Amino acid sequence: MPTTVIFTAAGGKASSSRWCRGVPSNCDPVAQPNSPSSGATDISGSNYARFVAIWGRNAVGQARLFNWPAIFRTVRPPYGSSNWPVFIMIPQLVTPRRFGDDRGWFSETYQEQRLRDLGVTAKFVQDNHSYSKQAGTIRGIHFQRPPHAQAKLVRCVRGQIFDVAVDLRRASPTFGRYVAAELSAENGRQLFVPVGFGHAFLTLEADCEVIYKVDDYYAPETEGGICWNDPSIAIAWPGIDGTETFPMLSAKDAALPFLSDADFDFPYDGTPLAPLDE
Template identity: 60%
Template sequence: MSSKVVLINPKRHGDDRGWFTEVYSEATFQNFGIATRYVQDNHSFSAPTGTLRGLHFQTPPFGQAKLMRCIRGRIFDVAVDIRRGSPTYGKWVGAELSAENGRQLSVPIGFAHGFLTLEPNTEVIYKVSNVYAPANDGGIRWNDPDIGIDWPIPDGIIPTLSKKDDVQPFLSQFESPFEYDGAPLELVEV
């Protein structure tokens, strides 16, 4: 399984009717270094601009890798390294995903994940590598100053959060069950 965060730019084949794209191919993804087996597809809808979901993860043995794609609107998608012993522990990478650009973000196990909607009525579809396990559900505070994510919050918008996300622990209060595997955080674009 890959420990790289990968930004994928699927090719779109278009004509006067519109376009076609292949959003997932096991063989193609393996060529990108992503050998993840996905077991579930999820779909989220966020009505207001500025909806912030995250930073989420699941602990072992129910860790989840994710393959994120925005099919309506735009999001700023983020992965934070939470692997103990990593030289990039607490560092983050982010990318804009939109229905227009068709990009996808592959987030491996050992990274907290979150996104901010940049338009109203945004829809996100994502694959996960393990089922939801409530007892293994975890999170880190979205605005942790030790992480310092530069969320592109639109002027005049206060992020809309779930009650759970508003009270997540800070990174300094978190004891990570994830181990560093030798691959520091970097955003690889393919």
């Protein structure tokens, strides 16, 4: 099954296609005041399906040139005590390779260097595992605020889900827009959701199990969320219209506020949301 990619303007109509539509022309990455001297150089214009070259990669500033099928930028963190550059990224779809034979298959579902080669430098500290009994269950839209904001690496190990990442960086030209992909035990895909993005998923089958890594521990005093059916985000949930068909929700998720009332302040590094690339 092909990847489902959704990209919608806040309050706009969602479209479903291999690539997103209507990427605004003012979304080209621009230099930020807090970028180090080895910051990104945009060579792609507004075509976010093309490669972008960046200089610099690690915390000690050793310069190397990389070309990756995603857009990211090296910036100094706006909060915390660290003075070293870190990567702030947009969501990425990751598909670990499977090696099959007559017995079945084998796959390295997490390999740090391979993710670093994609620009993912998050140091994961915890694995979470959820089980949803019914199809049509929505969990989200969730996030944790700084200083305990979390990046996530999400995969479905049983069943199939519609996985969503929403841009919550208020200064971003793609604030309130989202990307989504179908993750399943069969396709083995994973979605990397960076800090600054809300996360949610809808189960497309009964008895779904989802495992995801996070790079900070659960901190209930920093957790927050947004209502699943916020009209300004307008997520096109498959099979759920909010008028005749409704999702299964926890009481906590059912009480989440709309985007306009949610409490968060994530930094924007100059890289707007872009389509997911297989």
